[in-house]
Amino acid sequence: MRRRRAGEDRAMTSIARIVDYETTGTPEDADPEVIEMGSIDVNLTSRLLVHQSAFQSLCRPRGPIPAVTKAVHHIWEEDVQHAPPARDLWDRLLAGAPSWLVAHNAKFEMHFTPPWGIPWIDTYKVARIVWPDAPTHSNQGLRYWLELPCDRKLSEPAHRALPDAYVTAHLFIRLLDHKTPEEMAKISEYPALLKRMNFGKYRRNGIDMTFERCAQDDPGYLEWIRDTSDMDEDTKFTARYWLQKRNK
Template sequence: MSNILDEVFHVIDVETTGLDPQKDKIVEIAVTRIHNGESRVSYSQKINPGITVPPEASAVHHLTDRDLVHSPSIESVQEALLSLLSEGTLVAHNAPFDRSFLSFLGDRAWICSMRLAKHLWPSAPGYGNQVLRYYLGLLDIQGFSTPHRSTDDTLVTAEIFLRELDSCYAIDIRDVPSLISFCDSPVTIDVMPFGKHKGVPLKNLPSDYVSWVMKNVSDLDPDLRWSLENRLSR
C-alpha cells in the first residue's frame, strides 16, 4: 500500500502583476516535482501577461515588461502544464493564491504547505516561505538563488514540504486523503490577533466580547471563528 513518502507531488509557484486574479496576470510559473523524498525542477517559464507590470510588483520579483515581451502567454502553455500535472497532488505555499490564478487546472485538491506548517509547528515565528526555511535550518538548498522568483520559491517550498511529510508520517498520517484532511482541518488560534484584546490568550477573553466578535465581525477568519466557538463551549 502506498504512503505519502512514496507519492508524487507538484510544488507550484506563480509570480504575478498583483494580488487580484480578476484583473492581474501571471508573469512567471515554476513546478518542482517531489517523489520518493527527492525534488527536482520540472518546469520554469516566464509568462507575457499582456498587461503592464506595475512597479510595485516588479519590486517584489524584479520582472519587468522588458523581461517578458518575448515570453509565451499563459494560454499557450496550459496544455503542457496540464500534461505535466496530470498525475500527482498539487502543493503551494499559500495555495489559495496560486490556485486562484490557475483555474484551468480544474477542481483539483491542493495542499497548502503554509497551512500544514501552522498545524505542525505552532510555535514558529512566522509562516512565510523564507521564515520557515530558516526556522527549519534549510540553509543549503541546491539551485536556490533569490526569493520571489518562481523556481527558487518552489525549491524552498519543496524542502519545507518534505519536512512536513516526515512530520505527518510520524503522527500516523500515511496517505494523501488523510494529509489533505489534516491540512484543511481548523487551525487552533490561541491568541487574539486584533482589537482591544489583541495579544490576549483566547482562554482569558471575556465571554461577552467573544460573542460580540462572532456576531459583528463579518469577515472573521474561519480558523479564528472555530477557535472562538471552542472558547465559548468550554
C-alpha cells in the same frame, strides 16, 4: 514493523508537484495575470526532490506590470515581451497528472490555475497546525526557523517562481514527518487556524493573548469576532473553532 497510516499506500507511488507563481497583482486586483510560473516535484516514495522535473517560464501578460509588484519580484515588461502567454503553458506545468498540487498559501495559486481535478495542499495552513508557535509562518521564515537543507543557489532570489517552489518543496518534505498528504489536503480545505490574537484590544493593551485562552477568559469577544466583525476568514474560523471546543 511500523503500521502504515491511512493513505500511505497511495503515497508510495505518487508525486506531489510544488508550484509557485509571480503575477501582476493579487486576486483582489482587477484582472491579475501570471507572469512567471515554476514547479518542482517531490517523490513521495523517497521523499526526495525530482530535480529533473524542475520547470520555470516567464509569461507574457496582456497588460502592464504595476510598479508595486515589480518591487516584489523585479520582473520587467522587457523580460516577458517574448515569453508565451500563461494560457499556453498550463499543459506543460500540469503534465503527468501529479497526485497533489502543493503551494504555500495555495489560495493564491488556486485562483490562477485552471480546474485540473488535482487536490491541493497548502503548506501555510498545515504549518500553522504542525508548528503553531513558530515565530512566523512565511515561506522564507520557516525555511530559516526549521533550518531546511535548501541549496542557496537554488533557493534564491526569493519571490521568483522556481526558487520559491524549491523552498516550499523542502518545507513540504519536512511536513511529511508529521502529516500524510491526505491529512494535509483535509487541513487545506479549511481556513487557517491561528494561534495568537495580535490585533484589537489585547494588542492595544500589550497582552499576549491566544485564541484558546480567550475562549476561556473572554468568550464574548470571540463571539463578536465570529458573528459581527468584518475580520478575515482565518480569524473568524479560528474564533468559531475555539468556541466550539469550549462548548463541548
